Amino acid sequence: MTTLSQQRRQRVNLTGWSGRAIAGVVLLVFVLFFAIPIVWLLFAVTKSSKALILDNPFALGSWADFTANWNQLFGFQDGAVTTWIGNSALYAVGALVITLVVSIPAGYALALTEFRLRNALLVLTLVVMLIPSTALVLPIFLELNTVGLIGSPLSVILPMSFFPFGVYLTYIYFSTSVPRDLLSAARIDGCSEFQVFTRIALPLAAPIVALVAFFNFVQSWNNFFLPFVMLPSSDGYPIQVGLTSLLASTPAFNPSSAGSDSVQLPTLALATVVSILPVLFVFLFSQRFLVSGMTAGGTKE
Template sequence: MATRPLVIKRRPARTRRSATLTVLTTLMLVYTLLPLAWLVINATKTQEGLLNSFGLWFTGDFALFDNIATTFAYQDGAFTRWLLNTLLYVVVGAGGATLLATLAGYGLAKFDFPGKKAVFATVIGAVAVPGTALAVPTFLMFAGMGLTNTPWAIIIPSLVSPFGLYLMWTYSADAVPKEILESARVDGSGEFRTFFRISLPLLAPGFVTVLLFNVVATWNNFFLPLIMLKNPDWYPLTLGLYTWNEQAATTGGEAVFNLVITGSLLTIVPLVAAFLLLQRYWQSGLAAGSVKE
């Protein structure tokens, strides 16, 4: 009589839960979302309601749309000018920095040349230097060239991204197989054509990751415009909203804290939208190279 083979059914593994990890995650979530909630709630208040109410709760008057309209109309549409200036700095500065970092990182990863180790050490050293430490030397250099108080004083420094260069260097090393490049060269494809037609699509996740970092850094740039610009017509949003906030401390200045808060809320909307739209590329870019075959 044939015997049936013994089948052992395994129970599905239980998901391990850590109370400490749950508490820490909750605290970090509250720490992250609480300022955003405060910003959204207070953007719905008038100037009087803002000063006479609890910061984390609404008042009887819902003034969000009035605040938005007043923000764009205040000082002859200064907010719109600052928004367009910020877009200019982001498109030209952050976009150019991402393209240069991608080209340089790809070249350093795929080509050998004398002094490559020295370049690597220079890039690592540049990543470790904070931007504020270079602000004063940069100002003195641009002042000597007569470029202060112009858009170039913001755009040109934004084109340099040591961290983006290092990230694209490490990402390009694994994302673009050497066999594909050798096949393209055998077929007679030039290096620039190979890069734009073959390599760049493979580098898209890393490219988008670096682009997001550069966009956030340029969009939130404050100290460099503060020392470089005197003409309010060239202010970015960060510096423009700062001047509105400081009005209350000047003699005869008008307090427009409700417009500052509303403008701050409008300022972060494009960044949030960019992260949500490009999230899948960003996540895949950060995970690249973490697993080797």
């Protein structure tokens, strides 16, 4: 027994310190890789465009430069950025509300009731869930174009509300985590089927409602291709698409744009930060339950 454990310790030590050193280096390199761009971005918004190029990348600029960048960003095309953020909020929140109203009952029905074509709908949900959402963007455009919905907020809100992944998460939750005896007991006590859902199942499903809300909100807010295709006019852009207008007005990347309404590099950096703030907040505050949710059923990008 002692020889065995000695032998074991020796072997572990052999791969031990050199292996650990390599592992440590790998971890560190990737920490730098993932973190440096974000950290740099936060410093960049506090600098003037000259300081951005000449100063140490990780030196703090000044408050005055930050406000100058802020004013330039929100003064761009008479406050277009504010409109875009408002649009993003409208689309993401609108899609979120419809998604919840549609997906939670659907997941419940798939898990706990019986109806014709239930299996077909379940398989269809899985298949569509695994298709990248961008694959359907042009087909949906062609479809909505014939109905004349292009340019309307509905042309992005409705497709964003079709969220099979949310239905699937809800379905998994209801079929594995809700005690059936509880539902039967409610039925015996005289609850109608509708009341079983609203009074018993729905309160139990609060965590999954939050999870579906999170994934849908992040996906809608970050969506680029769909609004880019559906919304031709700048008034209707969400902020993600608005960024392309800002980019087009940045002389550093597009020399032909040097004019009165041009955007400097730190302002463009600030726009990037502003465009992700809501999602970043949601990420920071929901980290823990998010991780458990992602590992519960796998996820789609």
